[in-house]
Amino acid sequence: MSRTRNNEHQITMDLGDGHTVEASNPTVDNSRLLATVDKTDALLEQWQQAEWIRPLDLGFARLIRDLSEEQGEPLHPLVFLLAALISHQVGRGHVCIDLATLLDDADATLSLPPEEPSNEAQPRVDNLNQAMPLDLNHLKPADLLARISLQDCVSALSASFAVSDGTRMSPLILTEGRLYLRRLWRYEQRIAEGILQRLALPSPMAKPDAPAARTLSQALNTLFAPSEDIDYQKLACALAARSCFSVITGGPGTGKTTTVVKLLAALQAIAGESPERAGRKYRIRLAAPTGKAAARLNESIAGAANRLPFSELPGQVVLDDIPTKVTTLHRLLGSRPDSRKFRHNQDNPLMVDILVIDEASMVDVDLMASVFDALPAHAQLILLGDKDQLASVDAGAVLGELCQRAKAGHYTPNTAAWLAAITGIQIPETLIDTQGHALDQAVAMLRKSYRFGEGSGIRAVSEAVNGGAVDNFMRQKMRQAEFDDVIWLNGHTQKPELESALDHICQHAITGTPEAFRNAGKGRVVNGEVLLPPVGYRHYLEMMRDHNLNADSPREAWDALALRVLNAFNDFQILCALRRGPWGVEGLNDRVAQHLLSEKLISRTEGWYPGRPVLVTGNDYNLGLMNGDIGITFRVPWDKTANGDAKDTLRVAFPSGDSSEGIRWISPSRLQQLETVYAMTVHKSQGSEFIHTCLVLPDRLSPVLTKELVYTGITRARHWFSLITGDAKVLQDSVETQVVRASGLAQRLSED
Numbered sequence: 001m002s003r004t005r006n007n008e009h010q011i012t013m014d015l016g017d018g019h020t021v022e023a024s025n026p027t028v029d030n031s032r033l034l035a036t037v038d039k040t041d042a043l044l045e046q047w048q049q050a051e052w053i054r055p056l057d058l059g060f061a062r063l064i065r066d067l068s069e070e071q072g073e074p075l076h077p078l079v080f081l082l083a084a085l086i087s088h089q090v091g092r093g094h095v096c097i098d099l100a101t102l103l104d105d106a107d108a109t110l111s112l113p114p115e116e117p118s119n120e121a122q123p124r125v126d127n128l129n130q131a132m133p134l135d136l137n138h139l140k141p142a143d144l145l146a147r148i149s150l151q152d153c154v155s156a157l158s159a160s161f162a163v164s165d166g167t168r169m170s171p172l173i174l175t176e177g178r179l180y181l182r183r184l185w186r187y188e189q190r191i192a193e194g195i196l197q198r199l200a201l202p203s204p205m206a207k208p209d210a211p212a213a214r215t216l217s218q219a220l221n222t223l224f225a226p227s228e229d230i231d232y233q234k235l236a237c238a239l240a241a242r243s244c245f246s247v248i249t250g251g252p253g254t255g256k257t258t259t260v261v262k263l264l265a266a267l268q269a270i271a272g273e274s275p276e277r278a279g280r281k282y283r284i285r286l287a288a289p290t291g292k293a294a295a296r297l298n299e300s301i302a303g304a305a306n307r308l309p310f311s312e313l314p315g316q317v318v319l320d321d322i323p324t325k326v327t328t329l330h331r332l333l334g335s336r337p338d339s340r341k342f343r344h345n346q347d348n349p350l351m352v353d354i355l356v357i358d359e360a361s362m363v364d365v366d367l368m369a370s371v372f373d374a375l376p377a378h379a380q381l382i383l384l385g386d387k388d389q390l391a392s393v394d395a396g397a398v399l400g401e402l403c404q405r406a407k408a409g410h411y412t413p414n415t416a417a418w419l420a421a422i423t424g425i426q427i428p429e430t431l432i433d434t435q436g437h438a439l440d441q442a443v444a445m446l447r448k449s450y451r452f453g454e455g456s457g458i459r460a461v462s463e464a465v466n467g468g469a470v471d472n473f474m475r476q477k478m479r480q481a482e483f484d485d486v487i488w489l490n491g492h493t494q495k496p497e498l499e500s501a502l503d504h505i506c507q508h509a510i511t512g513t514p515e516a517f518r519n520a521g522k523g524r525v526v527n528g529e530v531l532l533p534p535v536g537y538r539h540y541l542e543m544m545r546d547h548n549l550n551a552d553s554p555r556e557a558w559d560a561l562a563l564r565v566l567n568a569f570n571d572f573q574i575l576c577a578l579r580r581g582p583w584g585v586e587g588l589n590d591r592v593a594q595h596l597l598s599e600k601l602i603s604r605t606e607g608w609y610p611g612r613p614v615l616v617t618g619n620d621y622n623l624g625l626m627n628g629d630i631g632i633t634f635r636v637p638w639d640k641t642a643n644g645d646a647k648d649t650l651r652v653a654f655p656s657g658d659s660s661e662g663i664r665w666i667s668p669s670r671l672q673q674l675e676t677v678y679a680m681t682v683h684k685s686q687g688s689e690f691i692h693t694c695l696v697l698p699d700r701l702s703p704v705l706t707k708e709l710v711y712t713g714i715t716r717a718r719h720w721f722s723l724i725t726g727d728a729k730v731l732q733d734s735v736e737t738q739v740v741r742a743s744g745l746a747q748r749l750s751e752d
């Protein structure tokens with residue numbers, strides 16, 4: 001098979017059987033490529049060689065073909081194609097293919113051809129070049145599907161043995177114009193059932209004069225001081241207390257943790273007052289999708305619980321009634337090595353009355369379905385998260401979908417009246433909708449940020465990004481360092497020269513460039529806390545170098561040093577949109593290491609060396625390490641030579657992860673899945689927070705560059721944020737691109 005390029009818009013493809021077809025021209029009939037499965041297979045083989053689709057995608061289509069043939073039913077070529085495409089889409093995070101959207105704009109829906117390598121699952125341009133050295137132009141999906149109608153797809157799929165509407169076993173499911181892999185369709189179904197079942201449970205607080213409702217009202221009035229403004233935290237507590245399923249969403253620092261702690265106190269007050277429970281409090285568990293997110297919630301929840309006015313609450317609530325230990329979801333559900341199945345499921349449910357999941361935007365459909373499987377039918381589920389963040393790495397965007405209508409409220413007049421009775425707050429007319437769905441009544445949005453002060457650029461810029469436009473005024477303020485906490489380091493240069501821009505990033509990584517911030521970052525006070533100016537990696541490396549511990553020092557002293565260094569490493573983090581290329585994690589990790597070496601802050605750049613920071617990239621249950629954990633390599637004098645003298649050896653220090661201040665020291669040779677982490681992808685940074693983040697945007701647009709990615713990158717910064725761009729235009733172009741993951745969950749839930 002060969003391809004020749006005729007002109008900008010036309011490619012002739014020789015299928016090797018005397019047929020040629022022309023591509024990229026909608027007037028040309030390409031349906032011959034869909035004439036037989038072999039022809040479609042030949043085309044997909046091309047796409048696979050060019051790394052447009054994965055071997056897995058083509059393999060899946062072939063498996064469907066073989067299964068059909070075994071049934072004596074040859075597969076329709078269109079079904080063969082769609083089987084490969086649904087597998088491709090699932091690899092990109094979609095739960096299904098919406099056929100109408102696909103036919104409307106196949107290239108955009110499938111992100112084919114890939115503009116740029118975007119993540120692990122997508123091709124490398126260098127590989128692409130090797131695989132297709134002569135001609136990178138392929139017949140595109142849009143060309144192939146130009147004359148295919150929705151009816152063609154539905155007819156071919158419906159007639160296939162491999163496809164059903166779910167009422168019989170089949171590997172593919174077609175429902176309401178959406179094509180699913182059976183597995184994902186089941187996940188979505190289990191999630192929808194779990195939510196709808198809980199939304200339908202009658203609430204003992206439904207009537208404002210019911211005893212439980214009166215206790216709730218009393219508890220909320222104790223927990224929340226009267227306020228002139230609408231207190232959305234109090235409203236969120238009321239809504240979430242009333243329903244067996246609820247979502248509380250809000251941006252950084254809007255008080256999700258503060259609110260949930262008060263909510264749990266109110267629920268325990270209700271349990272304490274309830275005659276049926278005879279004083280028995282609820283069994284509550286707290287979980288987060290990653291170890292890092294769990295550790296962060298651990299830290300903040302204990303503080304918030306300590307501030308509760310226990311003595312004034314009804315129901316004799318005490319501090320011990322509020323759990324402060326947060327576990328990872330995998331640990332909670334009882335993950336088993338080498339198995340997708342968890343120990344807790346319908347047959348062995350969790351012993352829990354209330355489960356709170358923080359950072360729920362990171363939970364994919366697979367894991368969320370497992371949560372519903374493991375929850376007893378009566379158990380209340382509360383999801384917390386920021387709906388505007390990047391969706392989960394794997395398929396689905398559960399939180400985003402559940403919160404699609406959150407901003408506009410859609411509370412029914414009944415809900416509004418109930419809220420007024422319980423909280424004394426009249427919600428704005430704009431949030432009331434006589435047609436509100438059951439789910440809307442259980443979703444609360446926190447609308448005020450308490451973490452960032454009025455002058456905060458992190459707040460202003462992240463809100464602008466969320467709104468889809470960083471306007472001239474905002475860009476100018478970033479360039480001129482007019483915000484207290486944000487700078488755009490090379491914002492004055494539209495398209496900086498590559499080498500100097502990359503060196504600029506490395507210099508910034510060493511010092512944090514405090515002088516570029518307003519007042520050189522000095523004298524900032526946030527919520528009563530005096531902040532230190534921003535720092536870079538020099539800070540933690542000098543802390544490591546300047547210690548005076550030796551072989552006689554107790555292990556606790558080494559632990560304390562490691563903890564200080566790990567905390568200091570958290571003071572700065574480069575975040576990249578891309579993994580590969582000079583602007584990506586791989587290129588920048590190497591380059592930053594070279595700069596640190598030339599500054600004599602590290603001793604080498606390859607292999608293991610003191611100061612090397614590493615990110616764990618897969619769960620290791622034997623070592624107790626979770627994907628996302630960060631460790632730092634130390635030289636420690638703990639081994640002995642043959643004659644008993646102290647001998648230096650390398651160990652990687654990880655926080656113990658159990659909310660204690662302990663450290664786990666692990667020998668580098670035992671660590672399997674990890675990478676150096678001077679630079680980290682924004683995807684990997686989800687659930688983490690750093691004092692100062694530097695977001696690096698590359699010199700051209702790629703499919704990963706979206707509003708959600710930029711928003712997530714900015715909101716990882718607690719106190720300081722810096723931006724470096726390879727092309728100033730990429731900022732706005734990214735912000736104008738939004739991720740829409742195909743899924744049917746929202747529709748299923750609106751059909752209640």
Ligand SMILES: Nc1ncnc2c1ncn2[C@@H]1O[C@H](COP(=O)(O)OP(=O)(O)OP(=O)(O)O)[C@@H](O)[C@H]1O
Pocket residue numbers: 233250251252253254255256257258259300450451527
């Ligand atoms: N109603 C409030 N009044 C004053 N300060 C508040 C209020 N709610 C929260 N805060 C403060 O704002 C900060 C952020 O609150 P919290 O940690 O609860 O927010 P969050 O939404 O969970 O943050 P994150 O983005 O880290 O998940 C904390 O210092 C908290 O004490």
